[in-house]
Every structure is written in C-alpha cells, then in structure tokens.
Amino acid sequence: MGRVTMKDVADAAGVSLKTVSRVLNNEPYVTDDIRTLVRKAAQKLNYRPSAVARALAGKRSNQIALLYDNPSPYYAYEVQMGALERCREDGFRLIFHPCDANSPDLEHSVIDLVEENHIEGLILTPPISDNQDLVKALGDRAIALVLIAPGRRVPDVAAVTMDDYAASFAMTEYLIGLGHREIGFISGPSSHQAARNRLYGYRRALDANGIAEDDSLVVPGTFDYTSGRVACAALLDGDRKPSAIFASNDDMAAGAMAVAHERGIGIPADLSIAGFDDTNLAQMVWPPLTTVHQPVRDLASIAAEILISREKLRDASTRTVDFEIMRRQSTAIRQK
Amino acid sequence: MGRVTMKDVADAAGVSLKTVSRVLNNEPYVTDDIRTLVRKAAQKLNYRPSAVARALAGKRSNQIALLYDNPSPYYAYEVQMGALERCREDGFRLIFHPCDANSPDLEHSVIDLVEENHIEGLILTPPISDNQDLVKALGDRAIALVLIAPGRRVPDVAAVTMDDYAASFAMTEYLIGLGHREIGFISGPSSHQAARNRLYGYRRALDANGIAEDDSLVVPGTFDYTSGRVACAALLDGDRKPSAIFASNDDMAAGAMAVAHERGIGIPADLSIAGFDDTNLAQMVWPPLTTVHQPVRDLASIAAEILISREKLRDASTRTVDFEIMRRQSTAIRQK
C-alpha cells in the first residue's frame, strides 16, 4: 500500500506516463478524450503528484521563500499571510525564513537555503531588502528576487513598495493641521531605509509648513514596544514638551501610549499620538491609534505574484501601492 | 555552471558516490581519513546537498508541517517560532499551513499537503487538535502527529499541553482572593476544547470558594478582539455588574479593556480584567494585563522535537508544561 504514482494512473488509463504528465500539467497535444480519461483515472486512484519529484525532475520547484527579520509579529504575520494566499492559488509552497539581518554570514545561509531547497525566488522584507550587499550577491547568482519596501530602488531588481516619505509627510501635515507645533518623532532603526524615509517625510513636512526642526524632538527607537516607551519618556522629560508624538511604527506608538497613561497624560486631550503601519495592534490599544495604513498583505501578495508569474520579473520595475491615513481617536485638535 | 552535486564531491575526493553520502549523513563504516578528505572536498566545492533529491530517494524528507487556524496573530507567530527554532537545529523544514478548521474537506486538503510534499509529520494546533475526525483519519493513514493543547487526550497520539483547567482555576481563585465575587467570564469558541476547560476551571473555582455560579456572568466570545468588546459590553449592560472580568484569551481581554475605557470605567480601580495566554499584546495594552502565561513557544518546540526525534512518538505520551499567573496592573483588590 505505497504511494500512488503517475505510473499507476498511466496504467489505469491505458496511456503512457508522459501523457499523464501532459494532462496534469495542461500541456497541449492531448486529445480531449484522453484528457478526461486520465483525469478520471487520477481521481479514482486518489492520485497526488509528488512536488518533490517534480522539483527534482523539472526546471521549476514551485517553492519560494520569504526572508524576514522584524520585531513586530503582526507585520510578520501579515506579510506571511499575503504571500501565502497568493502562493496557494498556484500551488506554490512558501518557506518562511526568519533570519538575522546583521549576521555576517547571512548571505551564506540564504544561499544555502536556496540551493538546498531548490528555491525559485525570494521575497525580501525590510530591513533585509535594504541590505545592498545581500541583494547584489543574490542578483549575481541569478536568484530571482522581489524586494518589499526597500528604502531605495535597486537597478534591475523588482520591488513592491509604498511611499513612506509621502505617507510620513501626510501624517505630519495632518498633525500640523490639528494645530500641533511641537511634534515629537520616534524614529526607527537607521539601517532600515524605509524608517529613514519616514523621518525625512516628517522633517520636510515641518519645513513645508514653516515649523523649525528641533532635533531634541526626534528620538531614536528600534521598532519594538519597549523602545517606544523609552523614547516617549525621553520626549516627555525633554526641554520642549511635544503636544503630539508621531511614532514610526505602531508598536512604538503603543509603547508611547503606555507611558502617557502611566503619567496620567490624557490621550488625545493632552497628547496626540500617531503610529505607522496600521497593524491589528492599532485597534487594540486605547484609544484606537491614528496611523498610516500600509497594505502589507497586498505588498506581500504582489511580491509573490511577481515571483510566481516570473514575467514581471523581467522588467524589474517597482510597483507602488497606496497608503491611507487612518484617523482614529488617539489624535485631536491641540488644546490650550 | 550548474549545481554542485555529490558526484562532483566524490570525484574531487577520489571516492565513490556512496562514500560521500555516508560521510554527509554521519553513517558508520568510513575511516576518519576519508571522512575528512570528503568533508574538505565538499567545503572547497561549496557543496550543498539537495533536500529535494534526498526526500525523493530516501525514506525521510526532513519536512514537517504546522496546521493552524486561530484568530490571534501573536499565537500564530509564537507557535511558528517555537517549532521553527527546533526545526532549524536539525535541518528540518517547516511548512506553515493555515487552514479552515470547519471546512468540510479539511481532511482531504491536509492529506494532499502531506502526500504532495512528502511531509513526515504534522503538528496540530488548537482548535484543529480537537478535531477528532481529522486526528483519527490521519492516524489511520499512519501519519505522524503531535497535538498541541488538545482539550482531551486521544489514545495513541502524542500531545504537548498545558493544564488549561488548572490555570483557569488558579486565575479565578486569584481574582476571588482579591475580593471579587461577581466575576464575569468571556469564554472561547466551544469547538475549542481547551476553551471549554478554561470555562470549567472558572466554574469549579467559584464552587470551591462557595460562590454561586451565575450564567448571566458568562458570555461567549470567539477569541478575537472584537468579540471581546461585544462580550464586555454585554456584561456591563447585564443585570449583575461584574467587578472583575476574566477573558479566556488576551485578545478578548484587550477588547474588554477598550470598552471599559470608552465608558470611563477605571481599570483596575472600578473593574479588574484578566486574560489568558500572555501574548505580547498583554504588555502592550494599558494597563498591562494580568494573564496566564502559556509557554506557547515551548509547546511548539517540544512538539517539533517529538516529530523530529520520532522516538517519543512511539509511546504517544502527553507532555505537560507549566503555566504561570502573571500578576500585572489590570487587576486589583476590589474597591467599594
């Protein structure tokens, strides 16, 4: 009672192995009669093609991998789900590969992954998509790549991104529009190019509205909750107390909110807080967080699509998806 | 410039294919001299064994899958990371397979997954681990299984679990110890056996402390944030206002907190709220959530371990890990 193979189907249908292969892969040069005959036989025998044998024999393996290194589980989850949904449609397998973006032998371990598993293509999420050395090394080896939200375009490499700069600019202007002038900013890791674009958007928006930049209002964070707490505390203890804080991701915004709560600072009455990403978390904190909606699932889904259909890989273009400012209850018109 | 194969290594080392295979798989009957010779050749050529070819030729595929269907991304993430870490240690691949626990052809799709990918074993997370039909069907096909937190033991099937009943009992007693008598309970989906055990623990703890059960204080939820909101609202609008609410997972507790905040009910001054799971979320809400720490990562890691080492599969025993009550600021002594 072993595995049902193509041979079994071929015998049952009274045709050759290759004909079964043709039918199952929707190749031409098979009459409709035989096509249905084979399909019926396969069905009756409960035949399931071996992806492993396919990968070994054929050119394609129907496997792609997602490289990941980000402290936010929500982000991870969304990216994964987006890619996974798209993969399922075409029977692709997705290998989720968390890794350390700063590891010296990242390149080596990624190539191992690709070679050992016959991976067809890789989706790189930030901050790995900003690792120019890695991208170059993989490109040189002719490994298909799609970058998600790289900070800057890389020639000849496909990418799917959102305009972090514009989104950040828009959010900052929204806060300014609410009357805020002292707007604190919690930045992300500088290795993360998208995080820098967010900071840049904030700065330019201040400029554009005639507000002088003040470095004491910009505090570094690392995209995790705790760093948001620390940064917020620093801001609140600083010389110039902000009336609004714009954190460059939701986790840090949640940390900032917690600190404000602990100190009895009312949100949004005394302090407006905005985030970035619109992860599930944004609607789970209190009050619901005003944030930039980044369609992470879509980004990942499009990235997977590009790898699967391979065509769009050729032109190596950058697809840009739209952001949206989600106005919720954590921000309000400046009091006083 | 194709792939470096075992043949290349064999030629370089001047030995047979099979000898290389022996060395790489740490099989006996190879002298140390040849062993190092082969290893050096492999290293120099940058040889990476093809997992695909291995899976096809050999008995084992070094692939396990994780079946998943749970509304909490944090839970998903933790389970996955736990299993993944363990898999990495032994060079196993983990296929993350979200699915619909209520789909009529779940069984079929899971078998497809297993057959197509030559999967060696499956980790079932709740509520799928409670699906007796599925477990039976897979068991009949001799597919290796490990259940995570199944509500009840299944004979001849390995499992890793935590005592949900005892944990829930302990948390309820903790709340009682704080002076609470009207304790609302937000239950999980009843298809989820662990969720029922949590409800049961709550009930028995009330009994054990001479507090009459009151069905109007028990409201159903579905383990997601929104259902927590709805349930909390129902509790607050009910005849008997609770002074504490015990939600059977953190996401629902977060929902409950949000409703309390909206209504200006102080936590924990006016209302204590407790959760279950101790996901990251528990420390991101305000105030930090008192909850039951469930070592999800460990559960998953142990489950993976069992599948990888296969030995423990034999005895089909149930491993139980410890819980811990995390006392944080969302609960306090009853006022009034």
Place this chain on the structure above:
DNA sequence: CGAGAATAAGACAGCGCTGTCATAATAAGA
C-alpha cells in the same frame, strides 16, 4: 493528390540523491 506542417502520442534518459547488495580488506576466534 502528394509534400510539408501540425498534432498526438510514447520511449527513454536523467534530476541528485539513498537503500540494498556485493565485494574487498582487516580483525577475531578455534
């Protein structure tokens, strides 16, 4: 109506390994 094109099938090698068996060399026991 016959030459070339298009269509419809099958034979066969081979992807990169592992499992099994055969064989050679060495060690152990009587």
Place this chain on the structure above:
DNA sequence: TCTTATTATGACAGCGCTGTCTTATTCTCG
C-alpha cells in the same frame, strides 16, 4: 593456520517525475 565476524568501500537500481527526441497520425493547401 584457516575459518568466521567485522569493517570499509563501491556498483547499481530506483525514488516519481519532466525534458527531449522519435514516431505515428491527421491536417493543410498548392
């Protein structure tokens, strides 16, 4: 010393498919 174990290596088939080539059949169209 000569037979049995034991250790060390290799030859070879085959896992379940796909890619390429070949052959047979049908379809065009001058």
